[in-house]
Amino acid sequence: MLNLLHIEYKKLIPYSTFWMIFGLFFFFTPIVFYGAGQIKIEGFPIDFTTMYNFPNIWNNITYIASWFNLLMGMLIVILVCNEFSFKTCRQHIIDGHSKADFIVSKILLMTSFALICTVYLFITGSLFGFISGGNGSFTAQINYLLVYFIQALGYMSVGLIIAVLIRSSALSIIMFLFSILAETIIRTLVPDFIGQYFPMKIISNLTPVPTPEGMITEQMRNTIMQEEMWLNTTLLIAIIYILAFWRVAYFILTKKDIK
Amino acid sequence: MNTILNINGISKSYGKVKALNNLSLKINKGEIYGILGPNGSGKTTTLGIILNVLNSDSGSFEWYGEPPSKYSRKKIGSLLETPNFYPYLSARQNLSIVCKIKEVSEKEVDRVLSTVGLINRANSKFETYSLGMKQRLAIASVLMGDPEVLVLDEPTNGLDPLGISEIRTIILDLATEGKTIIMASHILDEVEKTCSHVAVLKMGNLLTFGPIQTVLNNQEQLFVSSDNLDLLKLTLSQIDGISGINQVSNKVYLMLAEGKTSAYLNKALFDKGIIVSEIGVHKSNLESNFLELIK
Ligand SMILES: Nc1ncnc2c1ncn2[C@@H]1O[C@H](COP(=O)(O)OP(=O)(O)OP(=O)(O)O)[C@@H](O)[C@H]1O
Ligand SMILES: [Mg+2]
Numbered sequence: 001m002l003n004l005l006h007i008e009y010k011k012l013i014p015y016s017t018f019w020m021i022f023g024l025f026f027f028f029t030p031i032v033f034y035g036a037g038q039i040k041i042e043g044f045p046i047d048f049t050t051m052y053n054f055p056n057i058w059n060n061i062t063y064i065a066s067w068f069n070l071l072m073g074m075l076i077v078i079l080v081c082n083e084f085s086f087k088t089c090r091q092h093i094i095d096g097h098s099k100a101d102f103i104v105s106k107i108l109l110m111t112s113f114a115l116i117c118t119v120y121l122f123i124t125g126s127l128f129g130f131i132s133g134g135n136g137s138f139t140a141q142i143n144y145l146l147v148y149f150i151q152a153l154g155y156m157s158v159g160l161i162i163a164v165l166i167r168s169s170a171l172s173i174i175m176f177l178f179s180i181l182a183e184t185i186i187r188t189l190v191p192d193f194i195g196q197y198f199p200m201k202i203i204s205n206l207t208p209v210p211t212p213e214g215m216i217t218e219q220m221r222n223t224i225m226q227e228e229m230w231l232n233t234t235l236l237i238a239i240i241y242i243l244a245f246w247r248v249a250y251f252i253l254t255k256k257d258i259k
Numbered sequence: 260m261n262t263i264l265n266i267n268g269i270s271k272s273y274g275k276v277k278a279l280n281n282l283s284l285k286i287n288k289g290e291i292y293g294i295l296g297p298n299g300s301g302k303t304t305t306l307g308i309i310l311n312v313l314n315s316d317s318g319s320f321e322w323y324g325e326p327p328s329k330y331s332r333k334k335i336g337s338l339l340e341t342p343n344f345y346p347y348l349s350a351r352q353n354l355s356i357v358c359k360i361k362e363v364s365e366k367e368v369d370r371v372l373s374t375v376g377l378i379n380r381a382n383s384k385f386e387t388y389s390l391g392m393k394q395r396l397a398i399a400s401v402l403m404g405d406p407e408v409l410v411l412d413e414p415t416n417g418l419d420p421l422g423i424s425e426i427r428t429i430i431l432d433l434a435t436e437g438k439t440i441i442m443a444s445h446i447l448d449e450v451e452k453t454c455s456h457v458a459v460l461k462m463g464n465l466l467t468f469g470p471i472q473t474v475l476n477n478q479e480q481l482f483v484s485s486d487n488l489d490l491l492k493l494t495l496s497q498i499d500g501i502s503g504i505n506q507v508s509n510k511v512y513l514m515l516a517e518g519k520t521s522a523y524l525n526k527a528l529f530d531k532g533i534i535v536s537e538i539g540v541h542k543s544n545l546e547s548n549f550l551e552l553i554k
Contacts, residue, residue, distance in 0.1 A: 007359045014348055082345075091343035094310045095360045095400075096333030258312040 053134030080163035269318030296460035342397030346386035363404035
């Protein structure tokens with residue numbers, strides 16, 4: 001297993017696109033997060049800098065970082081499609097990998113990406129939190145990091161399945177973005193109690209839109225409690241979707257010729 | 260265990276195109292097996308199936324008497340159709356990945372790069388290589404880990420004459436070490452010069468197979484010319500060990516029995532009072548046999 005991951009990083013380290021996308025993530029997440037705290041709305045007495053306080057910061061920073069998860073999904077699309085356009089997937093199998101090895105390699109790669117992003121958010125969040133000097137609990141909502149991790153894995157897994165199915169980079173990226181749009185459209189056509197279980201909806205719900213501290217009223221506390229319980233269910237469903245995506249990606253790979 | 264590869268009735272279609280029709284073949288240890296056929300006859304399809312990148316519609320195959328697995332493929336050096344590498348990685352980085360997949364020592368990288376004459380360019384990116392250099396790198400990758408079995412699809416594709424003869428030497432050297440080589444080619448000359456056995460494919464059908472001598476009756480065809488062609492033909496028919504006499508324009512073509520040379524022919528004609536104005540080897544009969552086969 002570690003051997004497979006080692007091979008993946010041998011391909012990645014010299015690959016500039018990989019550095020560019022991670023560079024964008026590393027650079028812009030704290031900047032956007034900082035920027036969001038500086039928002040001031042005329043005649044609206046809310047101090048957005050409270051978003052840097054523990055424990056809310058974990059919900060806030062993962063929400064901001066989740067915008068970049070599409071980027072991570074696209075990175076996976078590019079990396080997997082490269083294996084088909086360079087015909088290196090074909091060559092690896094000829095040389096002695098199995099098709100399962102190919103999928104496992106990509107799963108390990110995605111997991112390592114999600115882990116890197118999560119650790120980065122943990123560090124950035126801690127820094128913001130300590131500097132802002134609030135005295136809330138550090139750990140109370142730290143589970144948002146786990147949820148974010150699963151979300152990142154979710155978007156990348158959608159990328160994997162589309163790339164394995166379509167194999168051409170340009171078309172796959174279009175399909176990746178289109179599948180999100182298409183799902184939104186289809187969701188408007190089906191009743192909400194079905195629509196809420198659609199994969200993209202489930203995955204995007206993992207990082208719920210935070211409510212600014214000053215806006216929370218007593219009656220809202222109740223719905224927030226409910227939302228947090230719903231989050232656990234969402235997490236479970238998301239994990240099931242992700243496992244299913246991996247299985248289907250493997251199935252597609254075994255059924256199609258590898259050119 | 261003498262059988263390296265056993266193919267049992269594999270077929271494959273692409274839509275209406277029947278790329279392979281019920282192909283069965285057995286390849287033994289130490290054989291240099293040529294798979295010969297014109298463009299589109301199913302050579303690459305065959306190799307793609309036995310290397311598990313193409314799915315056959317029916318039939319089965321075994322490596323070393325076992326169902327195919329990644330472990331058997333690790334012990335086979337393969338080049339299928341094109342050199343496949345990461346364009347942005349150097350030759351050395353690319354081969355180092357192959358090392359990890361095949362689970363062989365990193366020391367192999369420099370050894371194989373030297374064998375194919377790329378050691379001076381080992382750190383150049385693959386995308387900066389010329390066509391022939393890419394092909395050489397693919398050969399280098401095949402040699403990784405000194406495998407007992409090699410599968411080569413058009414190994415001399417894109418190489419200059421020197422490159423072709425170098426690769427041929429490499430293959431013949433491997434053959435003397437007792438390795439088994441399966442080689443697809445549409446170039447008769449290449450098969451003739453390197454292979455011990457041959458299977459001839461045409462439109463997905465196996466036309467014939469066996470030791471190369473038996474299949475393609477490897478005999479040279481000569482031609483002679485002189486002032487009086489009729490007298491020449493008459494005289495030729497009276498000389499021992501000559502067959503297939505056939506006149507085309509001002510030349511008479513013929514075949515000599517085993518062990519007889521053009522010097523023998525020349526002397527025999529001279530003894531019967533015929534002065535030869537021209538004598539030479541026309542073309543190997545192999546080629547006409549091959550063309551006859553795939554007609
Ligand atoms: N991906 C594909 N889709 C459709 N048809 C294909 C595909 N690959 C091969 N074929 C068809 O299968 C037949 C056999 O092709 P194959 O590549 O095995 O030939 P080949 O003997 O290797 O030829 P060449 O000497 O040109 O390399 C051809 O008719 C070809 O058109
Ligand atoms: Mg071919």
